[in-house]
Amino acid sequence: MRVVVPQTEDDFRTYFELRYEILRRPWGQPFSSVKDDLEDTAMHAMILDEKGIVAGVCRMQFNNKDEAQLRFMAIRADLQGKGHGKLLLTYFEELASRHNKKRIVLQAREAAVGFYRRNGYMLKEQTQLLWGVIQHYRMEKVLLRDE
Numbered sequence: 001m002r003v004v005v006p007q008t009e010d011d012f013r014t015y016f017e018l019r020y021e022i023l024r025r026p027w028g029q030p031f032s033s034v035k036d037d038l039e040d041t042a043m044h045a046m047i048l049d050e051k052g053i054v055a056g057v058c059r060m061q062f063n064n065k066d067e068a069q070l071r072f073m074a075i076r077a078d079l080q081g082k083g084h085g086k087l088l089l090t091y092f093e094e095l096a097s098r099h100n101k102k103r104i105v106l107q108a109r110e111a112a113v114g115f116y117r118r119n120g121y122m123l124k125e126q127t128q129l130l131w132g133v134i135q136h137y138r139m140e141k142v143l144l145r146d147e
Ligand SMILES: CC(C)(COP(=O)(O)OP(=O)(O)OC[C@H]1O[C@@H](n2cnc3c(N)ncnc32)[C@H](O)[C@@H]1OP(=O)(O)O)[C@@H](O)C(=O)NCCC(=O)NCCS
Pocket: 022, 023, 072, 073, 074, 075, 076, 079, 080, 081, 082, 083, 084, 085, 086, 087, 107, 108, 109, 111, 112, 113, 114, 115, 118, 119
């Protein structure tokens, strides 16, 4: 498996389809809910398996000079728990470090808090209850410490 940046229309189609399949469809949300207004400026990455099939997707945006934010992390249901999520996290953490970001923040779904904790993210506060059912928590990982 390898991390690639989606480039073509076809890449982005499969990229958003997986995001929809994992993060929107199970809650009956329409396909129009799959994107927000930062897609054009954000950085996207996906994992391809040996056959070139998309196994996972994630996105990072820069909130300000010091802070990056991860959104829409989704691993194909039958491939969860095999290290794909960790690989995407590492990819974006290295990218954020290369851009001199000091921290990465994210809104973790309750079921994913353990995954982020395992990967060095600290739970900061309870935040929104998405669609009235999915509790989220703000989490943060410090990449570089101030001198
Ligand atoms: C949450 C998710 C991104 C994790 O990705 P993954 O590929 O399944 O996780 P990995 O196999 O890379 O796990 C990496 C490590 O975290 C641990 N881990 C994974 N999920 C965990 C969980 N829910 N609780 C505790 N630890 C977890 C793994 O055991 C592994 O530990 P190790 O390094 O000791 O082996 C993925 O399961 C997923 O897409 N879930 C559904 C959608 C979702 O919730 N996305 C996040 C939205 S905020």
